[in-house]
Amino acid sequence: MDSTTLLYQLLEEGDEVLAISFDYGQRHVKELEFAARTCEKLRVSHQVVDLSDVGRLLGGSALTSGDIEVPHGHYEHESMRLTVVPNRNMIMMSIAAGHAISAGYDRVAIAVHAGDHAVYPDCRPRFIEVFEDAVLEGNYGRVTVYAPFIDMTKTGIVRLGRALGIDYENDTWSCYEGGEEPCGKCGTCVERAEALAGA
Numbered sequence: 001m002d003s004t005t006l007l008y009q010l011l012e013e014g015d016e017v018l019a020i021s022f023d024y025g026q027r028h029v030k031e032l033e034f035a036a037r038t039c040e041k042l043r044v045s046h047q048v049v050d051l052s053d054v055g056r057l058l059g060g061s062a063l064t065s066g067d068i069e070v071p072h073g074h075y076e077h078e079s080m081r082l083t084v085v086p087n088r089n090m091i092m093m094s095i096a097a098g099h100a101i102s103a104g105y106d107r108v109a110i111a112v113h114a115g116d117h118a119v120y121p122d123c124r125p126r127f128i129e130v131f132e133d134a135v136l137e138g139n140y141g142r143v144t145v146y147a148p149f150i151d152m153t154k155t156g157i158v159r160l161g162r163a164l165g166i167d168y169e170n171d172t173w174s175c176y177e178g179g180e181e182p183c184g185k186c187g188t189c190v191e192r193a194e195a196l197a198g199a
């Protein structure tokens with residue numbers, strides 16, 4: 001939901017966008033299929049980067065280890081730490097920043113939001129700030145990080161997205177389980193339902 005909204009907003013703002021999805025050995029690739037469909041619909045080029053080999057080195061998370069069950073409940077609960085993938089945003093954003101410099105884009109956009117802060121340290125403002133510093137310090141090219149939702153709630157994101165014409169129910173996938181239908185119980189299902197109802 002967050003990334004899709006950000007993509008719509010960037011296009012609304014007139015940006016030229018290349019979308020990048022990552023296969024990091026997550027439990028299922030449904031989110032990648034939905035991302036591909038959205039990019040096709042919006043005529044945005046879309047790269048899928050295969051990090052499945054890297055994903056094997058990032059075990060210990062319910063999202064990358066098949067033998068750890070996806071925790072149910074609300075994101076504020078301690079159990080949600082099981083969904084933290086070590087250093088995930090650093091790895092993905094590093095690749096995106098490298099590609100941006102190489103292909104002549106001037107920024108990396110990421111849809112982290114206020115609701116992510118409690119559980120995911122790599123979604124907090126301080127991380128985004130020091131990551132940008134590291135990229136500027138370590139490269140000749142100048143690429144900044146754009147995280148416009150960093151202080152927004154997910155409900156706020158959905159309000160914005162609906163105004164941009166997004167059909168969340170049909171065009172986005174959130175559930176960490178890869179079933180036919182969303183499980184309705186995992187952290188991201190709960191958060192999604194709250195955001196849709198709240199908006």
Ligand SMILES: [Zn+2]
Nearest residue numbers: 175183186189
């Ligand atoms: Zn779910």
